[in-house]
Amino acid sequence: MVVPKAKVPDVLQLSGSSGGHLGAKRTLLKIRERFYWVHCRDDVEDWCHKCTSCAAVKGPQIRSRDALKLYNVGAPWERIAIDVAGPFPESESGNKYFMVVMDYFTKWPEVFAIPNQEASTVADKLVHEVFCLHELD
Structure with missing residues (x-):
């Protein structure tokens, strides 16, 4: 027709x-x-x-991406990255997780075994094992 x-x-x-x-x-x-x-x-x-x-x-034809941002770090331990991995099989000391702390400036990693991933556990480990052992100005 x-x-x-x-x-x-x-x-x-x-x-x-x-x-x-x-x-x-x-x-x-x-x-x-x-x-x-x-x-x-x-x-x-x-x-x-x-x-x-x-x-x-x-959906949208063009997927927008934000521009990558550059973060300048001027000194060791000025900026750190923290990541918790797990759960893994429980160790003899009762730990199931790994907490990785890395300094952005030096790329120095510190790894700690922790029993859980609660904020109080992570904060305690950071204060006593990282901040107290490194000179942070």
Whole structure:
């Protein structure tokens, strides 16, 4: 059936709502089975790209990434990284986790075995095993 230009939006709307939002290629194949009009492909592709339901399902086309940031560190132990790994099989002394503390400036790692990953345990280990042993100005 030849579709007049005024009825093209109606055909496009019905093709999308009746059979789901199929994308430009499949919608074009579905429409060409029953209808014809001049510049059909262009109209279908334009309609599919502007369809809010299709866009919501597909998500954003360009995934934005934030620029990497440079953190300047001027002295040893000015900035540290802390990571807790585990649980591992329990040791004879009752420890199940490893706490890794690394200095950003020197890349010096310190590794400690700890029984749990609670904040009080991590803080106690940091104060008594890291901060008290290194001269921090």
